[in-house]
Amino acid sequence: MPCISENIICVTVPELEKCSLALSTIKIGLSRQRQGLVSCWEHHKIGNTVYIHFNSLKDKYKEIIQRELCGGLPVEEWVRFNTIRELLPPVSQNEKEELSNFTITRERVDVTSGEISTEERTKLNDDYVCMLLYQARWFRLMHKDVYKYNHNTLKRLKVTGIKEFRDICITLANNPTPEFPDGAKLPKNYNACHRRQQEYEKEGILALVSGKFGNTGARKVDDERLQVLIDLYSDPHKPDYVRVTKLYNEIVLQNEWTIKDKPAVISESCVKYNLNIPEVMQVWYLARHGVQAWKNLFGYTILRYRPSTRDAVWCGDGTKVNLFYITPSGKAAKLNVYAIVDAHSGYWLGWDISEESDNMGSVQRAFRMAVIRSGYRLPFQMQYDGDKSNNYFKRLTTLHFPAMPNNGQSKIIERCFKNLQDQHMRYADGFTGMNIKSKNINNHLNEDFIESLYKDNSLKNKQETIELQEWFLHVVNNTPGKDGKTPKEKYFGSQNPDTREIVALDWINMFWEWNENECVYAKEGISWVENKIKRVYEVAEGYEFDFKNDQLPERYTPDCDFACKYIRQKFYIRFDPLNRSRVALYKEEADNTRRFVAWALEKDRMAYAVQDYKEDEKAEINKRLTIKKEQQKRAKQKREAAASLMNSEEIMKLGYKFYDKATLSAAEADLYGEKTEPIEEKTSTPKKSRKEYLKERRDKLNNKL
Template sequence: MERYNEKIGVTKEDLTRNDDGPAVMSVSNYDKLVNRRRVYMLRDGKGLGRYALVEYSSLPERFRLRFEAKYGDPEELLRDDRPALVINAEARRYFSGIDKDAYRLPNGDCLPEEKIDEYTQNASVLDALLEEVRRQRLGRNRLKNKTRIIWENIYASSERMREEFGHTLPANIARLKDKLRAYEREGYEVLVSKKFCNRNTAKITERGGRLLIALRRSRVPVYTFEQIFEEYNRRVAESGNPKWKPLQSVNAVKAYLERPEVMPKWYAAVYGELAARQKFDRKQQTVLPAVRDALWYGDGTKLNLYYKGRDKDGRPVLRTTAVYEVIDAYSEMLLGYCICPVENADAQRKAFRMAVETSGHKPYEIVTDNQGGQKTSSAQAFMRRICRVSRRTAPHQPQAKTIEALFGRLQSQVLHSNWRFTGQNITAKSDDSRPNLEFIEANKDSLYTFEELCEAYAEYRQVWNDMRHPETGISRREMYEQSVNAEAPAFTQADLIDLFCTETEQPSEFTSYGIAIQVDGKRYRYEVLDELGMPDLGFRAKHTGRRFYVKYDPEDMTRVWLCTKSALGLRIVSEAQAYVKVHRAMQEQTSEEQAFLRATIEANKQARVRRQAEGYALEVEHGVAPEQHGLRTPRLQGLSRRDTERIYDLYARQTVPHPEAEAAEELPLSVGQIEKQISNMTFDARTIYNKL
């Protein structure tokens, strides 16, 4: 506030400051009044070192009343014999310590609020005193004389403002003169007391601080705070340096070492580098996926339920096991799992297989840890085929894995309800995370068997999936099923074969008994069936005697895939099912087995006749048939003449003529008819060819 062109002007700082009571108006009110021209501006704030002045009388009445209630009557305040004070807004910004170039204490803290007000007021008073000094200098220059500055008048003005505003500048004229010159030369920082952070009486010098940090870091020997205090004072006494003062208490050691700027210098040596990393490194804050199958997590953990086992002497003992889980990060749904003694690549493969079969889709991204064989080339190749992006979490950074937090909630919210609960991780601090071993010991006969444990855990997983998601309020299962991810490809049978099937090392021959392979010491036999579940005679006719590599699913040995291998790689020829078996005793045969037997016996008969007929036609075509040389073709053994002729007739109706023989005379196909016709023939090569 000041007089400007005989009018009273107030600054934005006067109207909006709230450090010494409620502001006269808010900053937004001030901006609206100025922009809408509801107040008259005596001077704008444009230009270096200028500040805006609002004519006091143009303010709305409600703001004038608030101003006078806070500061008093401006006419009274600006009487000629009363000092005027303009609050330095730049000084307040500097002492607040908010901006990058603002003042901060050596330990990085901001000044207390009361000190910000005090130093701002002192800077404003010094500004007024400097203005008075400049006026004296200007008058002296006009008169072209060397009259000295009348510091008594400056001091008198300072004391008048002390009475009005209560500043804390020196009350001695010489010290005030020094402070004013230092302020003019160095700026705002000279107003900050050197008592902050004990800068004027600090007993722990830089050298002493380095010694304290070194003693705290020492591992041979390891010092307590009391021992650090004693060792520090001992070395101070031995140094003989009068400027190096001994400490008076252990608290001084603790206070220094626990300063935020000092602690990082010794923390890793005392608690380990990983602990220091967790405490001081910046943590990333991420947003979880918005659709299903965008991100899956895979990780192993202890299955937190005791079950009943036996030791080597047969006595009952408490046992636990592990489980590998695969979850969808979007919905927190448990997709696949494998209960196993240890986390390994086989358990991971089984868990991910269940996950893709449950989902029906392959994920976009999979995140796992660095354990369980994840670094092996086979595991990495498997992950590359099952998703687009596969990565491992940074080691020793559990907060980076959502699945770790999910395990904790699964244990505390679901598994905890079972009295067989083993308790949560050993680092859990709640008493509810501990097992009641006394109760478990008293009821050890009622513990689960391993099979019962597996069944119980499967039910608990369903309970978790049917629980409400904490963000959406609907069940995790419903949340997962309602979501659609266009970039997650469907899981097909080709994916099943590629990802989860194993190939035999050596090929096996397909015989009349099908094809046999041996897996884990057990022998399996397979054959190719048609759509009706009957043996595929067409495949047998083409491939009996051929050797095939067999791809099989270790989790489902009911079917395999027969493959051939060439320079271009493995090629699937056909799918084969388990070899069909029927009971030998008619008493034990079912009607379906009897129908199967009749159908296969008839199919074998037709196959025999077909082979005979096709072979004989080929012989006749090339002039090598026995009948063409006065001999007879033997009849099919085990088939009656009636069956033979019936099947020949059936074959004749089904056979398509050879394109080159469309105009040829029809040749009888039954053996009897052929023999009769041949007996009435005389040898004529042209006639024979005409019969073909």
């Protein structure tokens, strides 16, 4: 940087190189100056450093130096400012210790009891301490002894008096620096700053501490009137300090409240000061901003460590899929994901992605995936929000507990979602940004970039976006953490002997659903209509459901015994929402409980035309025809058995069929004991022809005439 050397403003060779001057140009100029060929490169050398005289350079070089090295200031003024800044003394360690040991006292009012107590603080704010030490350095620099000691140097810089010197110091002190963006905040008025300097020289650095620290003189509100302020500011309409001050002062005048025979009106700053006392703030914050906001700021929290083993706690929650995708109507971001993570390892166990937000079906599918990926183990505890979609977890009875709704601090999965979005998903082209309430601009959406992707048709479609979201979940599962282990390695490297493996009954209770009404098992099987689709099932011989590896037989034999026994009876159907190829049949008992009866498979459809027969289909048709004949044969055999029983000698002694013996005897006596008249047989006359009928009618008419 330009400096004073031999009482001349000079620059060095490296500084000229920073101004984009070529080294060869500088060397040629210096060489020609030494040879007496030019006079614009005057310089002198001290040690190994060459100092080039600024005033001897050409105007074009002066302008470059002024612009590049002096920030646009004239070089003489820049050198003056820089030289004075270099005179700034270091921080005094004694003053630093004095500030750190400074005790502040402040009166506090207990809003519940009205008692006034004295609060002691043992240290000032660290940033404020740094500011005070910075101000003290400038006040020491402006001392008259410092000016006298550096009089000759300042005279060369054309600083003619101590007042001018102090004006320059005030300007430099209030200029922003990397450590103090607002400067030292010294009074800009010379007289005010000089008075402050005199206080510092007389009383020491504690004189610079603002009176607002420990000063309770500004509070003119007693406990009763403080309650009025709290009530005004607690309004959920959220009035500002100006309106609260106006309303409060109107109440003061109406009630004739006074202090020292004067109306006890207060200023806006006094209102702000009283309402922002932490004890008071806790009172109005709840009513003004709501329970959730109050909890986030004042609610007591418990520090907890992660579970020590896998499957101790599973956390479930839903969120938006922060990815844009293309739809027929344009771009959209309507996808939601419900996911379940293991709290011990952070391993994403299960998820479901759809346009439906946190519905029971989505929760069920995600939990089903988690159970399968865990090796068919159930968690010791399940943590989730208390919304209606999570009513599904009530099926798990002792295996669930709800987290505090909308309280991210109580759920590990919230931090997992943040890591997923912040560390991985933000690098996807269609990323929508994170929470719109985030104050960090890096979490906000660049709408111009998304619009350019949309115009270039670079966004993915819905199915590709679902696959991308699943890919990110797998990426997180395989990303090493600070300990060098991936969530997958942590999860499968742990064992939890206190959890149990599920059985078929658990699987059905958790993931199968009931139909609404009872269905009749008819001759064609049991039929069930769902969403206008008719499904027909029948019980097969030897089939048993295996929830881990359910293999449906390609060909099966209908259970003829079941059909004969339960024909025309009603059953409730329980089905798997993801696989309706087999169902479970339940009968309702007298106590309204449902008893499992049998498994039923979706009924095979056989070809009607011989030409459409597939391999072995004719044999299957014959098998079913044989079953049909067998069913009819069984019915006949049972009928014959019943008839033989009715025709037995023991039954005949009682009477014939449905009449007792006394009734039959009376009927026979009446039938055979009475004489009956012979019934005359009616003779039928032959039917006349139409010709004869017309002739007879004509003759009758002639006779009348």
